[in-house]
Amino acid sequence: MNYLKRSRLYLVHKKGQSLLMLLIMSAILVFVLSGIIIQNAAITATNNVTKSAGTTISVAANRDKMFSQMRSSTAKTKTLTTPTVANTKIKKAGSLSTVAYYNITNTASVNASSFDAVSTTTGTSSMPSGGPGGGGTTASSGDITINGVSSTAHTTAFTSNQAKLVSGRNITASDANTKNVVIEKELATDNSVKVGDTITVKTTASSAKKIKLKVVGIYKAKTSSTSMPGNDPSNTIYTSYTLPASISGTVGKSSSVTYTLENSAKEKATTKQIKQIIANSSFSVSSDDASYQQLLQPMKNVQAFAKKIVWLVAIAGTIILGLIIILSVRNRQREIGVLVSLGESKLHIIGQLFAELFTILIGAMVVALLLGSFVGNKVGNQLLAQQQTTSVSNTGSTSGAPTGTPGGGNMPAGKTGGTLRGGMTNQATTSAANKKALKTLNTSITPSSVIKLGGMGLVIIALAVCLAAVSILRLRPKDILIGE
Amino acid sequence: MLTVKNLTHWYGKSGKPLYENVNLSFTADKVYTIVGASGSGKTTFLAFIAGLDKPQAGEIFLDGENIEKIGATNYRKHKVAIVFQQYNLLMYMSALDNVLTALAVTASQHKNDKQYVLDALKGVGIEEADAKKNVQQLSGGQQQRVAIIRAMLVDANIVIADEPTGNLDDENSAMIVKLFQDLAHKHHKTVIIVTHDTKIAQKGDVQIKLAERQFMVS
Incomplete structure (x- = not known):
């Protein structure tokens, strides 16, 4: 040495x-x-x-199929019927190990009863609303949109800061089978409604039924991006996904769901598994990993x-x-x-x-x-x-381009068309990714x-x-x- | 005993031998001086017997064993010690470390024995303070004495020196020659000194003159 x-x-x-x-x-x-x-x-x-990019897989109605079914119908009055899938299947897919959480979405249209809907254009409060998605359906003619979700905190509007809870609490999975709602601040202010109050809505069916709803939270919506005449975002009421289903008569079923993944890298495999579980050709299963890719x-x-x-x-x-x-x-x-x-x-x-x-x-x-x-x-x-x-x-x-990707299943159906939804979703994705x-x-x-x-x-x-x-x-x- | 048998050497492809069929023997307790003019091939001969180079033909034996069989590195490590005209000390070390390094490399008996080395250096006039100085701070004569002590303390029985007094004055030269004589006579080593200086050559017990491709022993 x-x-x-x-x-x-x-x-x-x-x-x-x-x-x-x-x-x-x-x-x-x-x-x-x-x-x-x-x-x-x-x-x-x-x-x-x-892990955290929040890649989502959306299960929503296949709109092309819906319209082609409507056109091929021999009935005198052609009706656009939104397909539904059993909640048991949705929950089974939600229990996959790669899924972090999921958000079931059901929408229904009702009319204000004990209060007035917010109107942005004179005389539009009583006009039938609904974009291309809702055209021709009697179920979407109310002035209030009931947006049923599993959890408001997980909806695109809330995650992208388009909506923010200002009072009370969010809707959660524990609100299933209740009539608890979260309403928009302008709607609450105009009608002097506070958290804990009860409001009443009427169904749009010919034999209108009144439904009492309990306000558990108030949110504030950014109205600038989605405001359309007669379609004010303040008229969207969030509730549990079970309430719109009971209004539409589809108890135990839902029209769309968004799965948020635990691991974005498993997006393809999970999409395949969810497709197999849902097994319904009326639904399209699509993933959105734009945020993941951008990050x-x-x-x-x-x-x-x-x-x-x-x-x-x-x-x-x-x-x-x-x-x-x-x-x-x-x-x-x-x-x-x-x-x-x-x-x-x-x-x-x-x-x-x-x-x-x-x-x-x-x-x-x-x-x-x-x-x-x-x-x-x-x-x-x-x-x-x-x-x-x-x-x-x-x-x-590229953001805002009309890609037509589903808006995470959380946008009210019948309110906006596919093209607009796609554009808005991209903006939200970019914003979330940023x-x-x-x-x-x-x-x-x-x-x-x-x-x-x-x-x-x-x-x-x-x-x-x-x-x-x-x-x-x-x-x-x-x-x-x-x-x- | 170191024996050279039929050593023949020539440079390159000239074919003209530098020397031919050289037969010499070197025994212990004697100082051999090899004297010759510049270019006569005396340093080349030294390289052969030091195991630094190989002749074109012939063999060199140490106590009856061919040095090729011993292996050049092994031969240099254990059998032979070399003292150069330029002292060839390790310049980043003290005199003490130079000698200790040589003892360690050659795995000699007194490796790691600082006091033994210091005493030996003192014996040639290098006090402890100087022994611990970097060798570059010592005079030429002191450096050559360090080189000789390095050759003396290793276990090798053959000490080969190439113009060891070439850079020294008469006083230092005399001291160095005396040291080589002591190595042979007191330490029982075989000392072979190559020199062009006839005065130094005369101090050898056996004088060998290299001239006209012949080694002449007197």
Whole structure:
């Protein structure tokens, strides 16, 4: 082990050279560590995005099929019938391990009875509302939309901040089979209704029935985006999905459901499983992972860039160190010759070089651990900010396009057409994705990144020493030490 | 005993021998001096007997064993010690560490024995304070004495020196020659000194003159 002692003596004697090597190796390792921790942070963020992106699978009426059935009907008055699926099937699909939660949606249209509906255009409060989705159906002619859900907190309107609870509480699964409702603030103010009050609505059927509803919460809707004449968003009352079903006479059945996934990566497999469980051709099962994809792409780009940093710095570092050591070996030929003349094996001489570099590596690792987190944080966040900007500008140019994707099953049917729904959903998705988008990367040095750094450092010095070893092995002691 | 048998050597593809069929023997307790003009091939000969190079033909035996069989690295490590004109010390070490390194590399009996080395260095006029200084801070004569102590303390029985007084003044040269004589006469080693200086050559117990491709023993 004499070569270890020699390496120590050499480093101590050549302080300036050792310090220079320490600086070079520190610079290399700081960038390698930055790359590693950015990569790790991006991987963690990608995993988090996969879990929290909220990819949804919507089961909703197949509108093409609905219209074609209506047109092929031989009845005198053609009626658009919304298909339903048994709640047992919906719940069975909801119990899949990949589903985080689900939101059943049923809608019904009623008329205000003990209060007045909000009207945005003179005389529209009593006009039959309903867009293309509701045209021709007697069930959608009321001035109030009863939007039955499993949980208001999970509806698109609430998750995208289009609606916000301002008083009372949300509708939850425990409100099933009750007549508890959450009404809009304007509707509540206009009619002096408070949480705890009871309001009455009438069904739109020819033999109208009155239904007493208990107000358990008040929400505020942003009306600007969806306001249409005679179709004010304030007239949407949220309740449990069981109430519209009982009004429509479809107890135990629902017209649409949105499943939110635990893990966005399982979107395709889960869609397939849900299709099999629902097994109803009148329904279309479609997934919306736009938010996931929008959040995922910047992470993937950061990850790929960080990987390139690690490799480029490692390769460049190996070459730089290798060349420095080769030059150093040329300057140390006489020393090597003396050792060889003493009978020292060339492997031990290479071992001494390795030990010297290893000692410097330890010092450089300390420097890298002190600076790496700071540099990684700065570079990583700069990179992320750049990627987020690129991602937002890309999606910004496509959001609002009439893609026709279902609005998570949470938009009141019969209120808006498919095209508009699609556009609105994209805006909501972009907004939700922007809200969830990571603003900063959580770059921290973990034991595994230290091990990785150590491993990379060892490989770099091993390769550099191997490069230098070629010139050591070729040295002939006679040529170095004896010249006539 | 170191024996050279039928050693023949020529440079490159010229085919013209530097020397031909050289037969020499070197025994313990004696100082051998090899003297010759520059370019006569005396240092090349030293490289052969030191195991630093191989001749084109012929064999070298140590106590009846071919040094090729011993292996060049093993031969240099355990059997032979070399003293160079340029001292060839490790410049990043003290005199003490230089000698201790040689003892460790050659796995000699007194490895790790600092006091033994310090005493030996003191014996050639290098006090402990100087022994612990970096060798670059020592004079040429002191450095050469360190190199000789390094050759003396390792377990090797053969000490080969290449122009050991080439860079020294007369006073230091005399001291160095005395040290080599002590190595042979008191430490029972075989000392072979290659020199172009006839005065130094005359100090040898056996003088070998290399001229016109012939080694002449006197």
